[in-house]
Amino acid sequence: MAELTYRAAVAAGIAQEMRRDPMVVLIGEDVGAAGGVFKLTEGLIGEFGPERVRDTPISEQAIVGAAMGAAMTGLRPVAELMFSDFFAVAWDMVVNQIAKTRYMTDGQVSIPLVLRTANGAGLRFGAQHSQSVENWAMAIPGLKVVAPSTPADVVGLMAAAIRDPDPVIFCEHKGLFATKGEVPDGEHIVPLGKAAVIREGHDCTIVALAAMVPRAVEAAGRLSDDHGIDAEVIDLRTLIPLDAQAILRSVEKTSRLFTVEENPRALGWGAEIASIVADEGFYSLDAPIVRITTPHVPLPSSAVLEDAVLPTVERVVETVRQRLEDAQ
Amino acid sequence: MAELTYRAAVAAGIAQEMRRDPMVVLIGEDVGAAGGVFKLTEGLIGEFGPERVRDTPISEQAIVGAAMGAAMTGLRPVAELMFSDFFAVAWDMVVNQIAKTRYMTDGQVSIPLVLRTANGAGLRFGAQHSQSVENWAMAIPGLKVVAPSTPADVVGLMAAAIRDPDPVIFCEHKGLFATKGEVPDGEHIVPLGKAAVIREGHDCTIVALAAMVPRAVEAAGRLSDDHGIDAEVIDLRTLIPLDAQAILRSVEKTSRLFTVEENPRALGWGAEIASIVADEGFYSLDAPIVRITTPHVPLPSSAVLEDAVLPTVERVVETVRQRLEDAQ
Amino acid sequence: MAGTSSRPAAAPPDIDARLAMYRVMVECRTFEVRAQELFFEGLVRGTTHLGVGQEAVAAGFAAAMRDDDYSFATYRGHNHALARGTDMAGLYAELFGRATGLMGGKGGSMHITSAEHHMMGSYAIVGAHLPIALGAAWSAQYRKSGQVAVCFFGDGTTNIGAFHEALNMAAVWKAPVVFVCENNQYMEYTPIGAVTAVARPAADRAAAYDLEAIVVDGNDVEAVFGVAATAVERARAGDGPSLVEALTYRHGGHSRADPGKYRPDEEVKAWLARDPIPAQRARLRSAGVDAATLDTIDANVAAKVAAAEAAARGAPEPLPDVIETQLWADGGSSWRN
Amino acid sequence: MAGTSSRPAAAPPDIDARLAMYRVMVECRTFEVRAQELFFEGLVRGTTHLGVGQEAVAAGFAAAMRDDDYSFATYRGHNHALARGTDMAGLYAELFGRATGLMGGKGGSMHITSAEHHMMGSYAIVGAHLPIALGAAWSAQYRKSGQVAVCFFGDGTTNIGAFHEALNMAAVWKAPVVFVCENNQYMEYTPIGAVTAVARPAADRAAAYDLEAIVVDGNDVEAVFGVAATAVERARAGDGPSLVEALTYRHGGHSRADPGKYRPDEEVKAWLARDPIPAQRARLRSAGVDAATLDTIDANVAAKVAAAEAAARGAPEPLPDVIETQLWADGGSSWRN
Ligand SMILES: Cc1ncc(C[n+]2csc(CCOP(=O)(O)OP(=O)(O)O)c2C)c(N)n1
Ligand SMILES: Cc1ncc(C[n+]2csc(CCOP(=O)(O)OP(=O)(O)O)c2C)c(N)n1
Ligand SMILES: [Mg+2]
Numbered sequence A, B: 001m002a003e004l005t006y007r008a009a010v011a012a013g014i015a016q017e018m019r020r021d022p023m024v025v026l027i028g029e030d031v032g033a034a035g036g037v038f039k040l041t042e043g044l045i046g047e048f049g050p051e052r053v054r055d056t057p058i059s060e061q062a063i064v065g066a067a068m069g070a071a072m073t074g075l076r077p078v079a080e081l082m083f084s085d086f087f088a089v090a091w092d093m094v095v096n097q098i099a100k101t102r103y104m105t106d107g108q109v110s111i112p113l114v115l116r117t118a119n120g121a122g123l124r125f126g127a128q129h130s131q132s133v134e135n136w137a138m139a140i141p142g143l144k145v146v147a148p149s150t151p152a153d154v155v156g157l158m159a160a161a162i163r164d165p166d167p168v169i170f171c172e173h174k175g176l177f178a179t180k181g182e183v184p185d186g187e188h189i190v191p192l193g194k195a196a197v198i199r200e201g202h203d204c205t206i207v208a209l210a211a212m213v214p215r216a217v218e219a220a221g222r223l224s225d226d227h228g229i230d231a232e233v234i235d236l237r238t239l240i241p242l243d244a245q246a247i248l249r250s251v252e253k254t255s256r257l258f259t260v261e262e263n264p265r266a267l268g269w270g271a272e273i274a275s276i277v278a279d280e281g282f283y284s285l286d287a288p289i290v291r292i293t294t295p296h297v298p299l300p301s302s303a304v305l306e307d308a309v310l311p312t313v314e315r316v317v318e319t320v321r322q323r324l325e326d327a328q
Numbered sequence C, D: 001m002a003g004t005s006s007r008p009a010a011a012p013p014d015i016d017a018r019l020a021m022y023r024v025m026v027e028c029r030t031f032e033v034r035a036q037e038l039f040f041e042g043l044v045r046g047t048t049h050l051g052v053g054q055e056a057v058a059a060g061f062a063a064a065m066r067d068d069d070y071s072f073a074t075y076r077g078h079n080h081a082l083a084r085g086t087d088m089a090g091l092y093a094e095l096f097g098r099a100t101g102l103m104g105g106k107g108g109s110m111h112i113t114s115a116e117h118h119m120m121g122s123y124a125i126v127g128a129h130l131p132i133a134l135g136a137a138w139s140a141q142y143r144k145s146g147q148v149a150v151c152f153f154g155d156g157t158t159n160i161g162a163f164h165e166a167l168n169m170a171a172v173w174k175a176p177v178v179f180v181c182e183n184n185q186y187m188e189y190t191p192i193g194a195v196t197a198v199a200r201p202a203a204d205r206a207a208a209y210d211l212e213a214i215v216v217d218g219n220d221v222e223a224v225f226g227v228a229a230t231a232v233e234r235a236r237a238g239d240g241p242s243l244v245e246a247l248t249y250r251h252g253g254h255s256r257a258d259p260g261k262y263r264p265d266e267e268v269k270a271w272l273a274r275d276p277i278p279a280q281r282a283r284l285r286s287a288g289v290d291a292a293t294l295d296t297i298d299a300n301v302a303a304k305v306a307a308a309e310a311a312a313r314g315a316p317e318p319l320p321d322v323i324e325t326q327l328w329a330d331g332g333s334s335w336r337n
């Protein structure tokens, strides 16, 4: 076990796979010589050289499109979108080309690639550099969607994503870059589509993702300490494939469901979770399903406003406490 | 009252507003001289001239971006995206620029524009020309989202959309172009954000949108005729603003909710509806919320496959009947 | 029209190659003319975009390519698929939406793909495939496979952002890719000149990527072959991309439903008189090929097309259970447990 | 460096105008140098992208614009906002995230807007504002208002699709817009030459839109003014867009966190020696302006900046209840009932 930052785990995860498979290549803006604007790819060009770690112009359509063409023809490209907001610039490549081509060709071509991106808020970067866009990708058939919350998961899910024969959107959360955690030694792989039950509990289920996971965990601690409420916390880890059974199992036990979502409210990923549980888990539920999300507005840049707009530990604690009380 | 096709209603709705306000202009590919590739804008260049009805190159980012710049500076542009799938090519303009700029500038600029588009399936156009993308837009704070199901609503909602001081995504359903309906004489306006209860009922609520509305209505007829099930059918008409109260009111009466969605399953618009009702309408519900959607795959082009993949009247009837029975 | 290229021309094709190109053009033409009839018969659903009149571009390029070179085409891609050897019955079956279609009825006319023939797909969002073709070229460069990617697109495509990004990145990376603009003078219904700042939509942009301006008569299959061979070899030699503008014309409308009435009669007439197929036939005749040889080709092609049609007509409709297959590489489409 | 333009140069600025441009440059510089210090003091949060070294472009263009002409800038937009007269205290307050910020703390450094001054925004997605500026120009053309839109962007922006689309459409529409590439030689950390197929990222693309290649010394405010005046008047006269490449350099790194170490010392030194502000000061001195006059300007600016800082420091934090305001024109953000 070594302690790594989430930031360092990104490069470690990519390096692990580049060592294993010479077909794994990395492209993006400033990913090479500069080691990435967030230092997420530091050291890679030194170890693997400029043929495998390529700096590109500011041409997101070409970056993503080239990754697709390379993936169709034998490479295993990892392409970086510097900020996840920039997916919008290359959205056609992602949703109309990459996501659909295997299906449209009835399996004639495979597109094994990873689109990595710095996702999420907390750095006061404002509305065009702080979005959580995992729900955009979740809505598109043909994309797998990953969003790790710990350094170990960054490495393990990165490995699984790069080895996966299908396109994977890999969301690295800016707000977690500086966090630290143990990463197992040797080759580490975490399969896509398995949620992690981070804390067991029987009073309610709290489902969270990425930067909302540590907040949910902290909230669960306070709920237990201050209010005697014993929450189960699930880290979804991947939205597609979705570990719906893990959620349904938990709700069967707790009878109460909360989601904690960083994305703006309307059609945040929790909406799909809620709709699944409101159907398949309906008879387990004792009370309303509650989604705790950013309100349906763009992200403001001012520190006080950004802190207020995202779900906080306090908001989770208060909402869960209040809604459990209401339902008594 | 005049009978118009849905297709003709588009041009009629735009013409009504162009006559009223000289700041209303129309741009897009082949919208002028050719009258639109679906003949949706026929006659407009003749009546309003090439300064107000402009043909553009194949440059969706420039079309949408130019509409934004014009809207910020006094015009009321209506821009056409020939197929809604092409939103992906201009997605940055839509989601990062148009949707956010008013908020980011704290109201210094307004962006009154309409982005019209041919949306939806049924014409065997395949995966890149048949998508229902209203759920993509619904997820973005700052966009209003409209999807009419009748010629009268096309005219009335088009008027409201063009007069609206905020950006509106206006989805015209390809599968409905040939359908006919009465349109009131004189100026006709239907406010954004008001759902229509098309059929009253007390056994269950079926919420639908655009091309799924006539299917839901037909299904309700058969449910009543063949199975004695009395369904209430709601045509949402606009996703944002969302008439959540209309749904909650209906569910209070019927205690059962179904959605009929053309979009692929994961994070289709019904997920948000379901999550609202699973929270605020929970105690009205007698049984699971059921979403009837296209499965989470791209759209196949073959006629038999396309017909099978979209929610059909039969599937709605069967699902509602079966699920009501299960819940007894 | 000659290319403005100053590079040495490739070796001229021998007579077999010239006959082969003729045959490819006739195959494309016969296949598509019949497809249009079948559309009106109700057999072809959805939409089709025919390349009737533009066959010389497909035939000339395909003849200059190695078997493992990649082709990338648009929704107007039947010619390019056939020129690479794609199965004709599978192609008709795909247009009919049948189970035996190249993509099992999932793709349709706008997405014809035959990966087996390195025909890597037909793309229906204007401009999207230029970066994708660049990616295939990058892959070939990285794998040192010697393969070249050839990417066909229309004049209207030169005004979309992806064109610009792909051209620049290809030039910077010296990627082995040839970008071929089939300038058929129109986007859908709008003449290209009405919406483009320069007269030659591709060639006048070449310098923006430090590339040579290359214009070729796209209705002269041998001229196309010459330019193609030079560009493909340049790419294979590691000298980077080319941008070729081939001047041509579609005989019909943009898509199956369009009669193309927005085009001046004179213009249509002038281009019909420059039909690439009779032109090549005449050239072969004057090179000493006898009429019977050419007639035999025509007859063989007609028989092949008829057989393909019959096979496709007899093919079953797809079963609905294929809907949930082949989204993922595991063959399925499951997104949750 | 002279513009390669063959158009007649605009009238040279008189001494008041020259002093005014000097003053604008000093305001920009003083404001931003202090902003950087305040960043390290923890007052400025998030990120900032300084235009230190590039002030001549903003000052020269603003001097050539009419009050109601539109400016569109990038995240590196402080200079352009100040040059148009934007309130300096409001600008600091926005960087501090305060309630009195130009956008009430919602926008931040990357989105500075002062619609009142026709400074129509700073855009943080590379390339996005080129089409938007074209739209403002189209609007002016349609409304026959005589306004011109001026759009500033970096060298790296010339490789993104929106650049291409905007330039072509502007040229076809003869829109009154001036596209100004501030070529500061780098995208973020990558030298522009490493990722661009041509040597002059903007000027070498002008011909692709039937525009003249115009290059100007972006560190010479009077040269910039001359080119700007010509381009703006051309636009106003209905003769269409221009694309101007202004050669310049940022003194610091890309953004607040970047020390800019990837740049060769020699290069940095050479450009620092070509700082536009001392250069203009020297030129004014040799035109007979006495040192005291210039010193007074500097002192006045210093006082103004200090006052702005003080005002912003004293301003309150925004109240959380503004979060749900101003999404819609009704002032609110309600999306459902
Ligand atoms: C991004 C995008 N915009 C618009 C369309 C609709 N469309 C399909 S083909 C076409 C014209 C393309 O013209 P060109 O590139 O010249 O090719 P051609 O059809 O003439 O072969 C248009 C506008 C599209 N498919 N994709
Ligand atoms: C579409 C997009 N891609 C990448 C970025 C990240 N980014 C911000 S500034 C920048 C460099 C821009 O370079 P240039 O256009 O030369 O402007 P400069 O910063 O030098 O003023 C990059 C890559 C972005 N904001 N938008
Ligand atoms: Mg064309």
Ligand SMILES: [Mg+2]
Pocket: D154, D155, D156, D182, D183, D184, D185, D186, D187
């Ligand atoms: Mg730069």
